[in-house]
Amino acid sequence: MKLYFNKPNGPADEAIDQLIALAGDIRSTDLVREMILTALKAGQEEKEDRAGLKLMNTTLKEMRFTSKVFSPYRDVRKVTVFGSARTKPREPDYKLAQELGKRIAAEGYMVITGGGPGIMQAVNEGAGRRHSFGVNIRLPFEQRPNPVIERNPRFIVYKYFFNRKVAFLKEAHAIVLFPGGFGTLDEAMETLTLVQTGKRDPIPLVLIEEPGGTYWSRWIGFFKEHLLEQGYIEKTDFALFEVAENVEEAIEKIKRFYRRYHSLRYVDGRLVIRLSSPLEASSVEALKKRFSDILVPGGEMRITGPLEAESDEPEIAHLQRLLVDFSRRNFGRLRALIDEINAL
Numbered sequence: 001m002k003l004y005f006n007k008p009n010g011p012a013d014e015a016i017d018q019l020i021a022l023a024g025d026i027r028s029t030d031l032v033r034e035m036i037l038t039a040l041k042a043g044q045e046e047k048e049d050r051a052g053l054k055l056m057n058t059t060l061k062e063m064r065f066t067s068k069v070f071s072p073y074r075d076v077r078k079v080t081v082f083g084s085a086r087t088k089p090r091e092p093d094y095k096l097a098q099e100l101g102k103r104i105a106a107e108g109y110m111v112i113t114g115g116g117p118g119i120m121q122a123v124n125e126g127a128g129r130r131h132s133f134g135v136n137i138r139l140p141f142e143q144r145p146n147p148v149i150e151r152n153p154r155f156i157v158y159k160y161f162f163n164r165k166v167a168f169l170k171e172a173h174a175i176v177l178f179p180g181g182f183g184t185l186d187e188a189m190e191t192l193t194l195v196q197t198g199k200r201d202p203i204p205l206v207l208i209e210e211p212g213g214t215y216w217s218r219w220i221g222f223f224k225e226h227l228l229e230q231g232y233i234e235k236t237d238f239a240l241f242e243v244a245e246n247v248e249e250a251i252e253k254i255k256r257f258y259r260r261y262h263s264l265r266y267v268d269g270r271l272v273i274r275l276s277s278p279l280e281a282s283s284v285e286a287l288k289k290r291f292s293d294i295l296v297p298g299g300e301m302r303i304t305g306p307l308e309a310e311s312d313e314p315e316i317a318h319l320q321r322l323l324v325d326f327s328r329r330n331f332g333r334l335r336a337l338i339d340e341i342n343a344l
Helices: 011-023 029-043 050-073 092-106 119-127 161-170 182-196 215-228 235-240 247-257 281-290 331-343
Strands: 078-082 110-113 132-137 155-158 174-177 205-208 242-244 261-267 270-275 301-304 320-324
Touching: 011 029, 029 050, 050 132, 050 155, 050 161, 078 092, 078 119, 078 161, 078 182, 092 110, 092 119, 092 247, 110 119, 119 132, 132 161, 155 161, 161 182, 174 182, 174 247, 182 205, 182 235, 182 331, 205 215, 205 247, 215 235, 215 242, 235 331, 242 247, 247 331, 261 331, 270 331, 281 301, 281 331
Parallel strands: 078 110, 078 174, 110 132, 132 155, 174 205, 205 242
Antiparallel strands: 261 270, 270 320, 301 320
């Protein structure tokens, strides 16, 4: 029989309802129903694609397990740290990463690393076992779990890089990047791309290395001399990341991002910025004038309470909202707006 997402499926719907009832304790049954239908429809494709089905199956299993591991810590802020697996304990960046992990834990945050050696191990050592997550990848080299993460209940091993990247970015409240190879640069560019295009909410993205190092200054120099000069990126895109010269500065940049800004959400195409401390009406008027370039024509920026669509987040219903008719065209400017809100 042909299956539909938006039309009745007769006995198939009844069977799915019975299965959900039999399993018991199923939340968000509407979404679970669609997932079951998706699996059934995938199995109905005219030409069998077993490899494709295996990929879908493994992806769903990995993402389900990711949610299970992280869900008890939803209320704890986390910092994902990227860097080379080949950095040795005697190197300055290793010691810097240890110090960073220690300071992150001292602030009440947790760390997320790839769970391997090098910078990853250094950060986990600094943060300690109780404050560490490790999201590892199956490789024939380098990526065996480090001693802090091995047999840790917050350790996950992935088959697919793309699932691992989702965990790195979805669960993080900040990203810190140390120098590294192809993998580190891939993670840096993917994070920048997702934030620049609005596929990931704004997030502190901090670049750090040993004092006197030139790794990131050369990287940024390439952006300015080639990407910006050729018009491939905008000048405002440089607001999407920051450079820190030491651990204290990196921690301060992360904390400053959450000084007043709490989170954001889109409701009926409008941006809702949730604030942990209120703004004055006069400040909002000044913000509207300064950031009029990111509003849709005739758009508004005003204070409001929680919207009806946010009723699924009762734990933050007390927070003031800033409702913004954001054009979704320049996320570097949106980051600048958040910085300005935090500075008021």
